[in-house]
Amino acid sequence: MTYNNDYIVPLENITFFTSFAMTKKAIVFLANGTEEMEFTISADILRRAKVDVTVVGVELEKDKPAICANGTKILPDILLTDKELEGNLSYDAGVVPGGLKGSHTCRDNKKVQAIIKNLYDQKKIVAFICAGTLVAKASGIPKGHTVTSYPAVMDQLTDTYEYSQERVVVDKNVITSRAPGTSFLFALTIVENLVGKEAADQLKKDMLTSSVL
Amino acid sequence: MTYNNDYIVPLENITFFTSFAMTKKAIVFLANGTEEMEFTISADILRRAKVDVTVVGVELEKDKPAICANGTKILPDILLTDKELEGNLSYDAGVVPGGLKGSHTCRDNKKVQAIIKNLYDQKKIVAFICAGTLVAKASGIPKGHTVTSYPAVMDQLTDTYEYSQERVVVDKNVITSRAPGTSFLFALTIVENLVGKEAADQLKKDMLTSSVL
Numbered sequence: 108m109t110y111n112n113d114y115i116v117p118l119e120n121i122t123f124f125t126s127f128a129m130t131k132k133a134i135v136f137l138a139n140g141t142e143e144m145e146f147t148i149s150a151d152i153l154r155r156a157k158v159d160v161t162v163v164g165v166e167l168e169k170d171k172p173a174i175c176a177n178g179t180k181i182l183p184d185i186l187l188t189d190k191e192l193e194g195n196l197s198y199d200a201g202v203v204p205g206g207l208k209g210s211h212t213c214r215d216n217k218k219v220q221a222i223i224k225n226l227y228d229q230k231k232i233v234a235f236i237c238a239g240t241l242v243a244k245a246s247g248i249p250k251g252h253t254v255t256s257y258p259a260v261m262d263q264l265t266d267t268y269e270y271s272q273e274r275v276v277v278d279k280n281v282i283t284s285r286a287p288g289t290s291f292l293f294a295l296t297i298v299e300n301l302v303g304k305e306a307a308d309q310l311k312k313d314m315l316t317s318s319v320l
Numbered sequence: 321m322t323y324n325n326d327y328i329v330p331l332e333n334i335t336f337f338t339s340f341a342m343t344k345k346a347i348v349f350l351a352n353g354t355e356e357m358e359f360t361i362s363a364d365i366l367r368r369a370k371v372d373v374t375v376v377g378v379e380l381e382k383d384k385p386a387i388c389a390n391g392t393k394i395l396p397d398i399l400l401t402d403k404e405l406e407g408n409l410s411y412d413a414g415v416v417p418g419g420l421k422g423s424h425t426c427r428d429n430k431k432v433q434a435i436i437k438n439l440y441d442q443k444k445i446v447a448f449i450c451a452g453t454l455v456a457k458a459s460g461i462p463k464g465h466t467v468t469s470y471p472a473v474m475d476q477l478t479d480t481y482e483y484s485q486e487r488v489v490v491d492k493n494v495i496t497s498r499a500p501g502t503s504f505l506f507a508l509t510i511v512e513n514l515v516g517k518e519a520a521d522q523l524k525k526d527m528l529t530s531s532v533l
């Protein structure tokens with residue numbers, strides 16, 4: 108049998124095809140004190156883009172909701188300690204919302220750190236918003252990256268990272284953003300990088316986002 | 321005793337004072353199928369403005385979360401059927417988020433309709449976003465008001481209301497808006513009308529909202 112070059116699909120086309128054909132999977136972390144807008148906008152927009160989102164509760168009790176930064180009560184899909192998570196670390200993205208107390212819980216949790224570092228090392232997307240960027244540093248995302256965060260925690264990041272005041276920063280596989288008011292831009296930027304620009308643009312239309320994000 | 325005009329405080333000063341001194345109270349409705357961004361952004365921003373928010377579950381089971389439009393699991397503070405709500409109808413605002421299924425549940429619920437109509441009749445703020453505006457009509461908010469909504473449900477509203485394509489519409493005590501992407505503007509407009517422009521402006525700064533909402 109002869110080998111026919113016509114059947115060889117160029118690499119970029121395969122990448123393009125699989126990015127639409129295969130369901131992408133993302134973890135979004137949730138703890139007591141997580142900022143509920145940053146969490147909800149991230150999880151909702153990723154799911155609207157057909158990403159398979161698992162909300163992972165950090166240091167929550169079984170069947171108890173996270174009490175978010177401003178009182179919204181949100182239940183995770185699974186807990187960080189669940190066997191389901193242990194056996195299934197094939198995620199395409201990990202997202203850490205802000206909220207000072209929730210970020211600190213994630214920052215100080217060895218298992219969250221290990222998951223974030225593992226995703227980063229696999230060149231998967233790791234995304235942090237607001238005080239969530241503190242988790243990047245605690246997880247060992249190396250020096251040299253450019254990041255942003257909520258302005259109030261900037262001083263805790265400038266010893267390790269190049270710091271930007273942009274509303275969202277994409278530096279290779281590290282995506283960072285600033286505050287509740289930048290959450291739409293943050294989530295849509297994750298979608299653009301994980302699923303594609305077409306999907307992000309369609310969502311902007313469907314959701315009637317502002318002309319300036 | 322003589323009556324001294326110096327002790328008479330001008331009416332506008334009293335209004336100004338009480339609007340800051342007295343805690344305002346708002347209901348935000350939550351049902352299965354409620355759009356989680358529209359819900360969360362409204363509840364969170366009102367609470368950031370020191371409004372005492374009660375999340376009222378509509379047709380939910382005790383201790384069960386609402387499964388929102390895109391899968392976020394949110395627990396209400398109380399249920400529509402709770403005695404706590406019965407005896408305490410002194411709210412300053414009622415907010416109905418969108419999400420088609422959640423809006424329909426609220427639209428068809430006689431008790432939600434009665435609460436909204438009662439608030440409206442007392443000249444309290446009634447606020448609807450996305451498909452939530454369908455609840456205004458079902459509750460008997462009268463003809464003549466100008467409203468907006470998610471574009472897809474416009475046709476169900478134009479027989480009763482003047483329809484606007486603006487991202488938010490304030491028509492006396494009726495505030496309406498369009499979609500997840502207009503939720504920040506919607507919630508901040510409620511704050512502006514319920515608490516004051518200063519509070520709304522401060523929140524915009526704190527949350528780093530976009531220059532265009």
Ligand SMILES: [Cu+]
Binds near residue numbers: 355419450470499500
């Ligand atoms: Cu909606």
